[in-house]
Amino acid sequence: MKLSPDEVRYVAELARMSLTSEEVERFARGLSSILDSFDMLTEVNTDGVPPTTHPLSLQNIFREDIREPSLTLTDVVANAPQKEGGFFKVKPVL
C-alpha cells in the first residue's frame, strides 16, 4: 500500500510534528513498506475466525477502589525539562 506525501503530512500534523520535504519523502517510503508488510496479513484466510481485540485470553482484570500512596512532588517533576511552582511547564498552547 502506497502512502502519499500528503497523507504523511496529515499524520504528522495530527502528531504535531513538522517535517522537512526530505523527511516527508523518506517517511512516505518507509511507512509504505511497513504497510506492505501488514498487507501480508490479508493473504491469510480468516473465514470462521472470530474477531479479537486482545491477544491474551484474559478478561475482567480489575482493581478494587482502594487508595494507594502517590509519588512525592520532587519525584514527579524530577525529569521535567521545565517546571514552575509544582506545575509542569510547556510551550503555550492557547
Added chain:
Amino acid sequence: MKFETVIGLEVHAQLSTRSKMFCGCSTDYANSPPNTHVCPVCLGMPGVLPKANHKAIEYTIMTALALNCRIPDRTKFDRKNYSYPDLMKGYQISQYDAPIGVGGWMDVEGKRIGIERVHLEEDVAKLIHKGSCTLVDVNRSGIPLMEVVTRPDISTPEEAREFVGRLRIILQYLGVASGNMEEGSLRCDANISIRANGQGFPKVEVKNMNSLSGIYRALEYEERRQREAVEKGEKLVQETRGFSEEGVTFSQRSKEYASDYRYFPEPDIPPLALDRKWVEELRSCLPELPDSKKERLVKEVGLSPYQADLISSQKPLCDYFEICLTENKVKPGEVANWLLGEFSHQINQAGTDPKDCQVRPHMLCELIDLVASGKISGTSGQKVLGEMFQSGRGAEEIVQERGVYQITDEECVRAVACEVISQNQKAVQDFRKGKTQVLTFLVGQVMKKTQGRANPGLTANTLTELLK
C-alpha cells in the same frame, strides 16, 4: 421562516470513587497543590500497567440502568489518540464502539429524550494558560469520567437545562457522582443546529457551559445566532464554540473529526464480560429514583405534587425529610413546609448541607410540634429556628428562655383585647359602620401588645365577639 432547533448533549460526570480510574491515586484533589495526587500510571510513564477500577465500572452500569439502557454482554476500552498537553500518554483511555450502556431514555417534563450511550473514560490534566507558557497539573488526570450522550431529541434550551438538571439529580440519588457543576465535576457540551423550513444546517458544538443557567443562556444565544445568520443569508459552518461569562458564544479551533482520533482497542486492558448475574444484582440494588420517589411522596406520604417535586429534587433535603418522618411526631406536610421554607432559607444562608447542620431532624420535629400544638406562633417558630441554627440548642429550651409561648388563655387575650378596644374608639366605630377590614388592624394591635404571642385565631374571635 419556520425554524426548529435540534440539540444533543454530552454530559461528563466525574465518578465519586475513592481512587482514580486506572491507578490507586486519591481522587480527593480539589484543594491540593498541583501534581500531588499522581503516580507513574497517571503520569503516563512508559511500561506501566493501568488496571480498571471495579467500582467505577459498577457506577457506570448503575447509571446506564437508571437511564433505561441496555447493557451489552461485552465491552472494552479503546485509545483515543490526540496530541495536547492535557494528555500525558498522547492518548486518552476511553470507549469507542462498545460502550457500557446503549439505547436508553429519560423522561423530561413528559417528553422522552433518547440516550445514545453511557461510557467510561479517564479525565485529563488541568491546563493553566499563561501568556508565555502553559502550566500542567496532573491531579485530575485519570479521575473516572462517565459520559452520557443523548440522541438529538432536545428541541429547546429549556429542555436541555431540564435534562441536565434531572440527570444530575439521578446521579446524586445513585450516589455515583456529586454532580457539582461549579467545581467542574459535572460538565456539559452541546451539539446544536437549526432547521429552517425543513432544511438542515451545519451543527455547532458548544463548550464551557459550567452551570445549568449557563447551558440555557449559551444555547439560547446560539439558537438566536444561527437563526439570524440564516435569515440574513449568511453561511453557517460546522465548528466548536466556547461560551463566555458575558453570555455569548465564540468560535474556537476547528474540530478534529472522529476518525482523526485513530481509535483502537486498548492493549493494556483486557476486554470486559458483563456477567448477567452481576448486572441484575446491580439493578436490584438501585435506590428509589427521583420520579418514583416523587410519586410515593404524593400517594403514600400525602404531600402535594408541588411539595413532592421540590423535596424529591433535592437529595440532601429529601434524605433529611425522610428521617423527620421516622420521628412520627408531626404531619409530613408540615415538615415539608418548614423544610422548603425557613429551613432551606437558613441552610442556604449558612451554605451548609442538611446532613451537617446543627439542627437535627428530631430537633426540627420538636419545633414543628410546638407550633402545630399552638404553644408558639408560626412567626415565633421561625425566629426560634434561626436561633437553633446559630446555637445548636433545642427549641423547647429557647422557647422557655425567651418566653415566647403563645398566649392561648382566653382570659388573657380578652383582657388585652378590651384594652385595645378602649384605646382605639375610632377604629371600633368604623368597624360597627361595616368596615370589617379594621379587624385586621385591631388584631395587629393585640399582637403588638403581646410581642406577637397572642394566638391569632383566638384574638380575632375574641375581638369580633367584644365588638358585637
